[in-house]
Amino acid sequence: xxxxxxxxxxxxxxxxxxxxxxxxxxxxxxxxxxxxxxxxxxxxxxxxxxxxxxxxxxxxxxxxxxxxxxxxxxxxxxxxxxxxxxxxxxxxxxxxxxxxxxxxxxxxxxxxxxxxxxxxxxxxxxxxxxxxxxxxxxxxxxxxxxxxxxxxxxxxxxxxxxxxxxxxxxxxxxxxxxxxxxxxxxxxxxxxxxxxxxxxxxxxxxxxxxxxxxxxxxxxxxxxxxxxxxxxxxxxxxxxxxxxxxxxxxxxxxxxxxxxxxxxxxxxxxxxxxxxxxxxxxxxxxxxxxxxxxxxxxxxxxxxxxxxxxxxxxxxxxxxxxxxxxxxxxxxxxxxxxxxxxxxxxxxxxxxxxxxxxxxxxxxxxxxxxxxxxxxxxxxxxxxxxxxxxxxxxxxxxxxxxxxxxxxxxxxxxxxxxxxxxxxxxxxxxxxxxxxxxxxxxxxxxxxxxxxxxxxxxxxxxxxxxxxxxxxxxxxxxxxxxxxxxxxxxxxxxxxxxxxxxxxxxxxxxxxxxxx
Numbered sequence: 001x002x003x004x005x006x007x008x009x010x011x012x013x014x015x016x017x018x019x020x021x022x023x024x025x026x027x028x029x030x031x032x033x034x035x036x037x038x039x040x041x042x043x044x045x046x047x048x049x050x051x052x053x054x055x056x057x058x059x060x061x062x063x064x065x066x067x068x069x070x071x072x073x074x075x076x077x078x079x080x081x082x083x084x085x086x087x088x089x090x091x092x093x094x095x096x097x098x099x100x101x102x103x104x105x106x107x108x109x110x111x112x113x114x115x116x117x118x119x120x121x122x123x124x125x126x127x128x129x130x131x132x133x134x135x136x137x138x139x140x141x142x143x144x145x146x147x148x149x150x151x152x153x154x155x156x157x158x159x160x161x162x163x164x165x166x167x168x169x170x171x172x173x174x175x176x177x178x179x180x181x182x183x184x185x186x187x188x189x190x191x192x193x194x195x196x197x198x199x200x201x202x203x204x205x206x207x208x209x210x211x212x213x214x215x216x217x218x219x220x221x222x223x224x225x226x227x228x229x230x231x232x233x234x235x236x237x238x239x240x241x242x243x244x245x246x247x248x249x250x251x252x253x254x255x256x257x258x259x260x261x262x263x264x265x266x267x268x269x270x271x272x273x274x275x276x277x278x279x280x281x282x283x284x285x286x287x288x289x290x291x292x293x294x295x296x297x298x299x300x301x302x303x304x305x306x307x308x309x310x311x312x313x314x315x316x317x318x319x320x321x322x323x324x325x326x327x328x329x330x331x332x333x334x335x336x337x338x339x340x341x342x343x344x345x346x347x348x349x350x351x352x353x354x355x356x357x358x359x360x361x362x363x364x365x366x367x368x369x370x371x372x373x374x375x376x377x378x379x380x381x382x383x384x385x386x387x388x389x390x391x392x393x394x395x396x397x398x399x400x401x402x403x404x405x406x407x408x409x410x411x412x413x414x415x416x417x418x419x420x421x422x423x424x425x426x427x428x429x430x431x432x433x434x435x436x437x438x439x440x441x442x443x444x445x446x447x448x449x450x451x452x453x454x455x456x457x458x459x460x461x462x463x464x465x466x467x468x469x470x471x472x473x474x475x476x477x478x479x480x481x482x483x484x485x486x487x488x489x490x491x492x493x494x495x496x497x498x499x500x501x502x503x504x505x506x507x508x509x510x511x512x513x514x515x516x
Contacts, residue, residue: 037087038216042072047093050121054091054148055369055377060124063095064131069124070094074217076145078201080209088198090210091149092142093120095127099135106220106247108137108503109211111144113229113253115204116382118148129489130226132500137224144234145210146195146202147382153198155191155381158374162321165368168311169326170416177397180420185427191381192429199430202382203389204437208238212245222247222445224503228486229253229458235447236439236466239474243444248503252450253486256462257439257469261391262403262422266410267459269418273411275336275456276300278483283346292349303332304413306352315357318365323357329417331363336456339483339490388425392432395422439469446508449475450495454483478509481516 047069049059060069073089097104108130112122119141130139143150156164164187171177192199211234215223224247227235232251239246259267280299283290293299307325314322323331335345341363348359369377400419407415425432441447447470451463460479467475480487480495487495494515501507 037075037077037083037213040075040217042074042092042217044070044072044094047071047120047124050118051149052375053152053378054118054121054143055379056371056373056375057121060093060127063098064128065098067096067098069127070096071120073149074142074214076210076213078151078198080201080206088145088151089149090142090145090151090214091120092140092214093123094141095123095134095139097134097136097138098131103136104138105136105504106138106222106224107140107215107218108133108224108226109214109218110139110141110226111228111231111234112141113227113231114147114379114383115144115230115234115386116147116379117230118143118377118379120148126489129491132496133226133503136504138218140214140218142210142214144202144207144382144386146198146385147378151198152378153191153202153381153385154194154378155187155384158376160190161368161370161376161380162374165327165330165364165370166321166324167326168324169420170311170329171420172311181397181423181426184423188384188424188427188429191385195381195385196429199385199389202386203433204234204237204386205241205433207234208241211238212242215245220247221245223249225249226503227251228488230255232449232458232466233257233437233439236441236470237437239441239444239447239470240437240439243441246441246444246447248445248506249447250450250488250499250503251447251463251466252488252499253455253458254449254451254463254466255458256465257437258465259462260435261387261393261425262395265418265422266403266407267462268457269407269411269415271456271459272333272336272414272418274459275454275483276303276332276411276413278454279336279342279345282342290346292346292353300413302353303349306349307413315352315355317357317361321361323352323361326417327364328352328357328360329414330367331360333414333417333456334363334367337485384424384428388428388432389430390433390437391425392435393422394426394428394432396426397423439466440471441474442471444470444474446476447474448478448499448502448509450478450480450487450499452480452482452484452487452490454481455485457485476508476511479512479514481514487515 072092075087077083078086078088123141146153167183171180233255280296284296310325314324317323335341369379407419451460453460467477498509
């Protein structure tokens, strides 16, 4: 069961579509190489509708004031150790700069996180949020290798995934533990069977080399970059591999690069618990009555009771599926990615207490990449494949059971769920690369690192760890005292002014700047 490590942008983009179907009220020093591939010319055309692996849906809407989103495919080596060998196609999307050509800086490349999120699908969903940046940049994103249209990892089919996500992901006894481990083995075996050729080549280091090839193909001397959530790890790895090629780069919702997989899961348990605490405090502190509890503790106690009851007796969900304990936990976590979704969490809890689990199940579906037609994107498959290719650690059920008290102390609600997610790589076909990524980047240009004190998925402490790991004179920390995953898309004027000033004019904020 993949842990909830999605970026806010990817999570919210998918959730908005799904909830509207349920809620009546919803209206280096060198270059990466690549043989002759750096000389390739991209054939930009109007974008087609997203593929099922990208999440499906309609073609991107026309850009404001004319123009269209354009898509192209870039060839990259399947194996970067054999740059003149077999190639794969990487799906790209762009919106050309809206300002005068004489003021254009270059292409600003986005990665919205996951790992496993489709940039081709996500960028148009949030394109208007970056309209100011578009005045001087072409906005560009892509499906990283293993994702969407870019040699996607394939594991189980839609029917199998429905069953996989209905399983009990917090086993309470020996039989449930055996079932959970067996289901994980079956999922991993399906990934190996259906994607054996690509699995060894979806590491973050591979994606970073792809980005340097992309920089060259796009015609830029430096990489201008905006990484969100996992995208900050990808950006850090790029800076480590190609420090002299870093242009202006922003890391938002920052992954702690010093943590191994266990520490990352434990950090997320603490982060989601903090977000739940903040949700409960917010609901009960308003002048109007909180419909899901009289006090903040009462809100959390009622949620805990709901989840305990669902463990033995699921309730009606989206026919024919029912809302299980796992799906409800998943749905609650999804809603905590953005304060904008707290209203849906409140309504979902109210309905669940009345025996109606549709909203929480819709939220869970969005986290898992399931659309209203029952089709899954490949985000779950890609998430596991990239994490397991990156992370060296392999944990067994015995280790998880030893760690459960620590995880439960960190989060009574999410502790078990995130502890058991650590076995997802146990029987993976490809060995993991390292305990944690190397992001040291001596000699790189300044990188703006933005941390959110209320971030559930990438806790605030990770921003300082990223700054320290990048090395002296590279990372510049900015703090946002807010809620939700990420900072720029919160619409906070202070954050946006600092980021825009840096990317558009090269004005580096004073280290330690705080926005609230």
